[in-house]
Amino acid sequence: MSGNIWMFSNEIDDEDLKILQKDFITYYEGADYYGLGLKMFTRLAHEAGAVYKIGGKMVRIKRSIFEAYLRKIQADI
Numbered sequence: 001m002s003g004n005i006w007m008f009s010n011e012i013d014d015e016d017l018k019i020l021q022k023d024f025i026t027y028y029e030g031a032d033y034y035g036l037g038l039k040m041f042t043r044l045a046h047e048a049g050a051v052y053k054i055g056g057k058m059v060r061i062k063r064s065i066f067e068a069y070l071r072k073i074q075a076d077i
Contacts, residue, residue, distance in 0.1 A: 024052065024060035034070075044069065 012020075019025065019033050031041040045051050048069030050062045 019063070023063060025063055026060065030061050030063075030066070 015033065019029070022029075025033070027038060027042055027045070030036075030045065031038045034041060036044070045061045045066055048066050050065035050069065052060050052062060054060060
């Protein structure tokens with residue numbers, strides 16, 4: 001939304017604000033926020049190239065890359 005968030009302020013709740021403040025999210029946060037199953041969210045995150053491994057086991061999803069991918073596949077439909 002980049003600077004236009006005020007236009008949607010009546011549609012944004014506390015959960016949206018919490019996610020918007022984060023650049024990286026976990027699989028569980030993403031699946032919950034986007035309303036997808038864990039397997040579907042994981043698959044889409046990998047397809048988007050938004051998965052970052054940190055250290056040995058920690059995995060985070062770059063939200064901006066994932067959301068750009070969602071916009072792209074939505075436009076293709």
